[in-house]
Amino acid sequence: MDAHLHLWDTDVLTYDWLDGPLLRSFGPDELDVALQDAPDDDCGFVFVQAECAPEQAVAEVDWVSSLADRVPLRGIVARAPLEDPAATDRHLAAFAERPLVVGVRRLLQSEPEGFCLRPGFLRSAEGVASAGLSFDACVRWTQLPDVVAFADALPDLAIVLDHLGKPELGSPQAADPADGTPWAESLRDLARRPNVTCKVSGLPAESAGEWTDAQVRPFLDIALDAFGPDRLLFGSDWPVSGPFGRWLDTVTSWLDDRVGTRGHHAVLRENAERVYRLRSAGQGA
Template structure:
């Protein structure tokens, strides 16, 4: 079984600063810790929201550690609504890729904490257009009320490849008290999927469940995005280590548990498991 993890985080607080880290996540999660998860394969690293001033340093560090982590592509941190500052940062990213060999395949401006409408502002659209011109994808990490903004972005820039992180973070409840997919989320996912330049990551639901999840609980949410996006725009991602924290703390085995859950679901639904676990991510991120 080939695996290309489309959503892997790595960090080392002794190297870079991550103000948001707390609890079990406020520790080093890099090559040695990743090896303990027993999930072999390649991965796309997604920026871990270090300090903005360290975005380029994060790319350098991840590129240096790539042989030990299996990282074959990097989704770098970038603020896309800063005008000339955004353009200068994208230029610096491209130059760093040439100088270091870092394989930059996309950028992420973390939208989940931004005001609604950020992704449709004139400044953001200009920055996103510059991302598209470089052939990079954009990772959209949003909360459900922000899904219409991502749809508007996709409509405004059909040349921009957009990857929706974590199914848009729907409320899934917990294994003992599961929730059913919300009607508004189902509607907004359907509206977004109309745009062929958008794909979705099957990732992050364990974190949304606070680490208390099971395959039966999450299957209805996977079904919704599969019905909306079709089999060729579904990408498995571990969201490691964020989605490997449960009520008892960090659990190395949860990365493999999520892989097994999604692979089993895909097989049960008659989907091409290799496409979900490998080929779709390789194509969307230009790694094929």
């Protein structure tokens, strides 16, 4: 179960942030190619909003849902404007009519300190919890204390931390930079909140250049120590982090060394199904 897949089509929706090699469409055809170097296995996907123009958030859900005959989608994490409670209510009403929506995300990584702790944002997040949806928190590691306070303020909201909080990996030649850092301490603090889980995803995009298994393993070890195997979810972050097969192999081999069979299945499938309340395969919209 890949709990963090992106897809986009620049001919359908507007993505102002795209540049470089990502400035093209990544849809079912491109995903098929990416999966050629992955094990031949029964894989499901949770699509996570790809930051199209804010006014296109519901249209993005409809476009992605239309791909369900080409991509084995199990759920959608949609964009919602949580800074605006009235607009959030309208989005939640629209999402209630779209059964593939299992969670929402409002990117926080570029927002100022305390953005997610403002009264309006907290009020919107309460609505997300009441709707039975989860919230994906995509932040940089310096914002982890805000996520701690956010989780404390909303104990009934299921919060999924994306990409281990985006730690700075540095270069592959650097000494072990993970343990004892402010990121590690903040991640452990966040893990003490039972309503928070963490995605094993996105680290390749945080590396300064090429990355290696040895480079990322210390960060995965700290996440495992903090959250345990029952609160970690595998995500590819494709195509932002790629190639797909290489990251899957890295996580799988790390799990083989660190956890037993039950923990292996939990991280790679079962935790995502539980956290996102996914329907059984074949029970689409």
